[in-house]
Amino acid sequence: MxxxxxxxxxxxxxxxxxxxxxxxxxxxxxxxxxxxxxxxxxxxxxxxxxxxxxxxxxxxxxxxxxxxAQAAFPYHDVARPTDREIDPLWISRQSLIAQPHVLKPGCGWLPEHWMPELSIRKALRKVSKQHTDLLVNYANPWGHQPLRHWIARRIERRGIQIQPDQVLLTESGTQAIDLICRLFLQAGDSVLVDDPCYFNFQSLLNVHQVNIVAVPFQPHGPDLEQFEQIVQQHKPKLYITNAGIHNPTGATLSTHTAYQILKLAEQANLTIVEDDIFADFEVVSAPRYLDLNGFANVIQIGSFSKTVSASIRCGYIAAHPRLIDSLIDLKIATNFGCGLLSAEIIYTALSDSSYRKYLDGLKLHLVDAMSKTIRQLGKLGITPWVLPKGGLFLWCKLPEHIDSAELSKICLAHHVILAPGNAFSQSHSASHFLRFNVAQCNDQRIYQVLEKAMQQLSG
Amino acid sequence: MxxxxxxxxxxxxxxxxxxxxxxxxxxxxxxxxxxxxxxxxxxxxxxxxxxxxxxxxxxxxxxxxxxxAQAAFPYHDVARPTDREIDPLWISRQSLIAQPHVLKPGCGWLPEHWMPELSIRKALRKVSKQHTDLLVNYANPWGHQPLRHWIARRIERRGIQIQPDQVLLTESGTQAIDLICRLFLQAGDSVLVDDPCYFNFQSLLNVHQVNIVAVPFQPHGPDLEQFEQIVQQHKPKLYITNAGIHNPTGATLSTHTAYQILKLAEQANLTIVEDDIFADFEVVSAPRYLDLNGFANVIQIGSFSKTVSASIRCGYIAAHPRLIDSLIDLKIATNFGCGLLSAEIIYTALSDSSYRKYLDGLKLHLVDAMSKTIRQLGKLGITPWVLPKGGLFLWCKLPEHIDSAELSKICLAHHVILAPGNAFSQSHSASHFLRFNVAQCNDQRIYQVLEKAMQQLSG
Known part of the structure; x- marks a missing residue:
């Protein structure tokens, strides 16, 4: 050259x-x-x-x-922040296009050798012998029945009454939220999220051209006073949050906070969408909004990307029956049928006796990785905001003078992908925070690169 | 009871x-x-x-x-025609929820025993031995590489230059169009479709709250004069149509019409989206808009639901490079990753040596079914509007006094699902038409039920 x-x-x-x-x-x-x-x-x-x-x-x-692109594309006007570091799509794109040698302490998934590979191989062999219908036909509009029953039973075990027809399968957890947004929202409506929250909630809501309002997230859930104030002032149509383990903070909702939030939401006719994607990581189960009020003003969504496979796309919506029919119309119109085969593979893997054992092992593994990561980061002066009760994520505070976006830039040049705080923060108040995925932090090079980059920024 | x-x-x-x-x-x-x-x-x-x-x-x-549902849901106001017969979602829903004993001459897919079941079983066994990455990880944002190369090569063989990165995999052909709509359209924009057209185009466009304008479809493509007039009057942003075999008419575009339409579209800065979902049914390949003008103002989408499997969801968008990046952002925001595993199974089935043979057999089968269906319907006075050069569909005219919506209602009560013309017609000018799927017409009971129902309506 x-x-x-x-x-x-x-x-x-x-x-x-x-x-x-x-x-x-x-x-x-x-x-x-x-x-x-x-x-x-x-x-x-x-x-x-x-x-x-x-x-x-x-x-x-x-x-x-x-x-x-041509100036005529409206999407760019609304959905593309110009500051690269705080673009909520940045981490997704960087992580998804990363070459295998790149280290990804900022990404949102497990390393591949932590996934239940054998259950999936077994499921594929089993499914290859299934009846033709499953292999070639469209699903009914609700999607694969046994998987819907499995999901309904999991919800029932928490004491909530549910019919399998209240569960609608989708292509992903993200698509589940997208369909709900399509049903509930018009451009210009307000939607409430946590600050910080999973960055893709922001990207998704940007596509819907809605007004995103963020409530500070505390170690026990959203700040109650500010939640009340925002609800009165902005009259949001939806509150989108995580069930169980919160992304990015790793914090969990207290029953007290859940109850107060639900009361405020009910008064304001606000629907809560809780994303239960981290359900299978929990060591002790945290309260859900659904547990308290059933489907009256709560919709639960979820997927199997984190603990079964991200390669086999499948999500779900569990909602009040009056919503499901409209969601199905939207699903047919925008995506047509459900993937029967993916759902069958997921269902077969979930039903495999080895899956429970795998989960138990995974949780132990994660607890171990969590404490190791805390120790290693501590040496660099990076400290957790809260001690998570389970899951992948550790939300960490950097020393005051270090900007996490600057740090991420430098580390990316050294093949380490971080997750800078402001990608998660609607108010951009998290410039001294990073989200770490403890399952991806078991490589000394991460800490070496971090240390050097921090020195560079201090010098 | x-x-x-x-x-x-x-x-x-x-x-x-x-x-x-x-x-x-x-x-x-x-x-x-x-x-x-x-x-x-x-x-x-x-x-x-x-x-x-x-x-x-x-x-x-x-x-x-x-x-x-609650009056607060805006979707119902725009997307739910109150007349059941002409609700474009009617056929989809009826066909998707039909019990196995129901006959479906109106549905849009092959009977399961016409599908390449063995290639899929073989593919599943092969994939069960693939490397872990494929089984558990997210795809890169473009999706499964070998399948994208396969699609790019198919387009290249038509003489069009294309890079594999111009192909973006989606969860379905419908999702492909949905993403394009999200990129190009704002509520209130105009979009051009054929009259008649695939009914789900209408459902999808209703979700986008756009103004649907329809151009009469003639045996060689859209009516040129009216196309020109509509383009001038409504300034549509997109023209969404089928490539190759047209749904529901089975007609094919002539090169002459394709050229004239392209010229008009170019002058008006109108992007053509051609849905190549029926590509593998063609006996002789019809011209594509893409063949004439490349990706300058044409986007091609497609899927494998019709000839590989509808249970394994996978579609694609082939477009100008300047569009792909924005489409990827939209895809991540609204659906996150691509399904690697589904794409791998599709790719393995497509690459199987038996797939070409299966297709050859399928086409012969269809030609045979086509002539048989024409003969049988002819006895009832139901005649094809055009003689299709391939594919599944036969667009038929009923005797003048028979309303196809009325007929469909009666036949549904006798477990025969028809596809009434107005479900495809934006102008509702097809009340004496029905779409037949010749692959689903090989059952005498269909003609018996039809005959009786027609007698009832004549009496």
């Missing part, structure tokens, strides 16, 4: 990994020349060729910009 | 199978008493109990109505 080609490659790479987003301004010719230690004329030529290729565009007097 | 319980059951069943939709008026007490041959007091008691159960509600002076 010539220096010109290398410069072009450098820019292309940054666009690809979203260091430079669509519409973003490129570094000036002089700056890039200095960074790469090439001559100014090399960079001028590289930029010219990229302009010719329509990868970037030049605007008189303003510099060079990454070419965008 | 007492007579009261039987009456309640009768109503519940009609609500379930959508003969009575949410908000619909129930038959009067007297009418139902007469229909079921029970006393008026029995029906009064049955209705009272259903009111107590909140299944139905009584409105002073207006009668009884099926209880609806």
């Amino acid at each position: 010539t220096k010109i080609e290398k410069s072009m490659h450098h820019i292309r790479l940054q666009i690809e990994n979203r260091s430079l987003m669509m519409g973003a301004r490129l570094p000036s010719v002089r700056t890039l020349a200095k960074t790469l230690d090439y001559s100014v004329s090399t960079i001028v030529e590289a930029y010219d060729r990229l302009v010719a290729e329509k990868v970037i565009e030049s605007r008189q007097g303003a510099g060079y910009f990454v070419s965008g | 007492t007579k009261i319980e039987k009456s309640m059951h009768h109503i519940r069943l009609q609500i379930e199978n959508r003969s009575l939709m949410m908000g619909a008026r129930l038959p009067s007490v007297r009418t139902l008493a007469k229909t079921l041959d029970y006393s008026v007091s029995t029906i009064v008691e049955a209705y009272d109990r259903l009111v107590a159960e909140k299944v139905i509600e009584s409105r002073q002076g207006a009668g009884y109505f099926v209880s609806g």
Whole structure:
């Protein structure tokens, strides 16, 4: 590669990994020349060729910009924050495109060798002998019946009355929330989330062009006073949160807080959507909103991506019967049938006797990883905000002078993907926080890279 | 069951199978008493109990109505036509919930024993031995690479330049269109479809709250004059149609029409979305819009539901590179990852040497079924609007005095699900048409039920 080609490659790479987003301004010719230690004329030529290729565009007097889609696309106006670090899609994209050698303490899933691989292989062999209907046909609109019964039974065991037809299978937990948003929301409505919350809630709500209002999340659940105030002021249609283990904080709801929140929600005719995706990580089960009030004003969603397989897409909605019919219409209109086969594989894996044993082992493994990670991070002055009762996540505070977005940038260059706090925070008040996935933290290189990067930012 | 319980059951069943939709008026007490041959007091008691159960509600002076969801749900206002027969979701729902003994000449898919069952069983066994990554991990945001390459090669073979990264996998063909709509459309925009068109296009567009404009579809493609007029008047953002074999008519585009439409679309900055879902049914390949103009203003979508499996969900979008990045953001936000495993199973089945042979056999089978169906329907005075060059569908005209919605109602009561013309027609100008799926028409009972029902309507 010539220096010109290398410069072009450098820019292309940054666009690809979203260091430079669509519409973003490129570094000036002089700056890039200095960074790469090439001559100014090399960079001028590289930029010219990229302009010719329509990868970037030049605007008189303003510099060079990454070419965008047609101005006619409304989505970009509403859903793309310009600051890369706080783009809620940043962590997803970085983690999903990461090469195998990249370390991912910021990602939201287990390492592959922690997953119940054998149960899945066994399930695939079993399913290969199943009757033709399961292999080739559309499911009925509710989706795979035995899996719906399994989910209904899990909910029933918590003392909640439920019919299997109150469970609708979806392609993913995210799709479950998307369908609910489609049913409840119009552009401009207000929706309440936690601050911090799972970053993809924000991305999803941006697509729906709604007003996102965030309530500070405390170690026992949302701040009650502020919740009340927000509900009165903004009249949100939905409150979307996690059931059980909270993402990113790892905190769990207290029964007291759950009850107070439910009362406020009922008064305000606010529906609570609780995402039970981390159900199978719990050592001791935390209260659910559903436990207290049934399906009166609570919808539960979930999926099996975290503890069975992320490769086999399957989620669910459990809701009041009056909602299910409308959700089915929406599901058919926007996605048509349910995946019978994926649901059958998930169901077979869940029913396998080894799955319970796997879960017990997994929980022990996680408790162990949690304490190790706390110890290692502690040496760097990174301390947990709360001690989680289970799950993957550790929400950690950095020393005051370290900005987590800056830190993430430096670490990414050293092949370590972090999860900077503000990606989770609607108010951007978490610039000194990082979310760690303890299952992905068992590699000394993570702490070495972190330490060096922190020194760099301190120096 | 007492007579009261039987009456309640009768109503519940009609609500379930959508003969009575949410908000619909129930038959009067007297009418139902007469229909079921029970006393008026029995029906009064049955209705009272259903009111107590909140299944139905009584409105002073207006009668009884099926209880609806909360008035606050905006979706119902825009997406639920009140006339059951022309509800585009009717056929989907009826076909998807049909019991095995029900005959489905109106449904849109092959009978299960026509599907490549053995390739799928083989694929499942093969996949059960694949590496762990495929079994448990999220895909990269584009989805399963080998399948994307396979799709890109299929497009390349038509003489169109394409990079594999221009192909994005989705959970279904429907989801592919939904993502495109999310990228291009705002509520109130206009979208062009064919009249008639695949009914789910209408359901999907209703969810997006856009203005659906329909252009009459002729045996060689859309009516050119009207297309031009509509484009000028309504300035639609998208034109959504089928590639190759048209649903419901079975007609194919001529190169001449394709060229004229493309010119009009280019002038008007209109993007054409062509759904290539029936690609593998073609005996002789019809022209695509993509063939003529590449990805300049054409997006192709497709899936494998019709010829591999409807149980294994997987679709794709092939588009200009500038669109893919935004579509990926939308996909992550609304559905998160791609299903690696489903794509791997599809890819393995497609790559199986027996798949080509299966397709050859299938096409012969269909040609045979097509001529048989035409002959049988001809005896009843039901005649094809055009002779299809391939595929499943036969768009047929009924004798003038027969209304296809009325006919479908009667036949449904005799366990035969038809596809009444107006479900496909935005202008409701197809009340004397039916769509037949020739692969589902090989049962004499269909013609017997049809004949009797036609006699009833003539009498």
